[in-house]
Amino acid sequence: MERRTIGAGALEVGAVGLGCMPMSWAYSGSRQRGDESLRAVHRALDEGSSLLDTADMYGPFTNELLVGRVLKERREDAFVSTKVGLLVGEQHIVANGRPGYVKRACDASLRRLQTDVIDLYQLHRADPEVPVEETWGAMAELVRAGKVRALGLCAVGARGGRRSGGLYDGTIRQLRRVQQVFPVSAVEAELSVWSPEALDTLLPWCEARGVGFLAAMPLGNGFLTGTLTPGQGFEPDDMRARHPRFTAEMMAANQPIVVGLRRVAARHGEAVTAAQVALAWVLAQGRHVITVPGAKRERWVTENAAAAALRLTPQDLTEVAELPGAQGSWE
Ligand SMILES: NC(=O)c1ccc[n+]([C@@H]2O[C@H](COP(=O)([O-])OP(=O)(O)OC[C@H]3O[C@@H](n4cnc5c(N)ncnc54)[C@H](OP(=O)(O)O)[C@@H]3O)[C@@H](O)[C@H]2O)c1
Numbered sequence: 001m002e003r004r005t006i007g008a009g010a011l012e013v014g015a016v017g018l019g020c021m022p023m024s025w026a027y028s029g030s031r032q033r034g035d036e037s038l039r040a041v042h043r044a045l046d047e048g049s050s051l052l053d054t055a056d057m058y059g060p061f062t063n064e065l066l067v068g069r070v071l072k073e074r075r076e077d078a079f080v081s082t083k084v085g086l087l088v089g090e091q092h093i094v095a096n097g098r099p100g101y102v103k104r105a106c107d108a109s110l111r112r113l114q115t116d117v118i119d120l121y122q123l124h125r126a127d128p129e130v131p132v133e134e135t136w137g138a139m140a141e142l143v144r145a146g147k148v149r150a151l152g153l154c155a156v157g158a159r160g161g162r163r164s165g166g167l168y169d170g171t172i173r174q175l176r177r178v179q180q181v182f183p184v185s186a187v188e189a190e191l192s193v194w195s196p197e198a199l200d201t202l203l204p205w206c207e208a209r210g211v212g213f214l215a216a217m218p219l220g221n222g223f224l225t226g227t228l229t230p231g232q233g234f235e236p237d238d239m240r241a242r243h244p245r246f247t248a249e250m251m252a253a254n255q256p257i258v259v260g261l262r263r264v265a266a267r268h269g270e271a272v273t274a275a276q277v278a279l280a281w282v283l284a285q286g287r288h289v290i291t292v293p294g295a296k297r298e299r300w301v302t303e304n305a306a307a308a309a310l311r312l313t314p315q316d317l318t319e320v321a322e323l324p325g326a327q328g329s330w331e
Pocket residue numbers: 018019020021022023027053054124154155157188189215216217218219220221222223225227275292293294295296297299300301303304
């Protein structure tokens with residue numbers, strides 16, 4: 001697989017990584033697919049999808065435990081990215097960016113991941129009660145202590161309905177502040193054909209500073225693969241049960257996007273899928289972009305890894321850019 005280099009530390013990873021979240025969190029059946037998920041992580045490493053993206057809050061904790069079972073056997077094949085700063089409570093998810101907490105959380109993540117170093121440690125969300133410089137300072141100390149190789153910052157996902165107009169201004173302000181304390185190696189934010197907002201300012205900001213960009217939710221939570229049927233319904237524990245773009249009406253209204261992706265795919269051969277075009281489009285947005293599609297099936301992992309070799313033509317890119325904007329917004 002094509003390798004890409006991210007951040008000040010010149011960290012090298014496969015262009016398509018693996019988002020491990022659906023194996024333990026936010027998707028139907030997440031908790032019942034343990035062995036299949038393990039096989040999927042191994043498959044990703046076999047395919048060169050070295051970046052495994054997890055977080056302590058996925059599960060909570062069980063996603064790191066799962067990834068840890070693989071890392072124990074083949075640490076050298078993987079680049080592990082995990083996150084700190086969000087705690088899952090009974091009713092709510094709360095931020096905690098206190099320095100002492102961050103250091104304890106890192107030790108706990110290292111234990112669950114069965115490794116002595118985290119390749120990329122990301123601040124999941126800044127804590128409004130703690131100056132972000134303090135949280136970042138604690139994370140920088142973890143680098144100096146050899147527990148972490150590089151630091152990243154996650155941006156709150158695009159909410160739809162605001163194609164431009166400063167959606168990521170707050171994230172960029174945070175990035176400027178933490179850069180004063182310790183270099184940012186990567187930013188993780190939503191980027192996909194139906195949520196392209198990061199292209200406006202966040203992606204160029206990263207490119208200009210040699211900061212890697214980890215494209216989360218590149219398959220539009222599965223919609224852009226064309227394998228979901230409008231009205232199919234989602235289990236109550238699946239975030240799409242409450243997602244405004246996943247009502248039967250909105251899924252039907254957004255079908256032209258899938259049709260367009262399939263049309264481009266067909267030009268590249270019978271075996272090429274809409275999912276692969278969606279991922280190749282993300283990778284075409286810059287050499288600093290790594291995509292982390294989420295999947296818990298080996299079949300999807302293999303298909304997604306192959307997207308790294310799919311080269312979209314200028315005509316393909318224009319056609320995707322001209323697809324209708326997505327309908328359905330959180331606002
Ligand atoms: N930093 C942050 O705040 C943040 C926020 C959200 C996500 N993330 C990261 O981004 C990663 C990706 O986001 P995501 O997983 O939510 O969304 P996604 O990658 O857009 O879509 C994942 C969904 O697509 C399905 N899928 C994957 N490949 C497929 C294929 N080739 N054909 C058909 N269906 C396919 C998966 O199905 P199965 O589950 O059945 O395999 C899963 O339901 C996450 O895993 C997580 O690591 C980070």
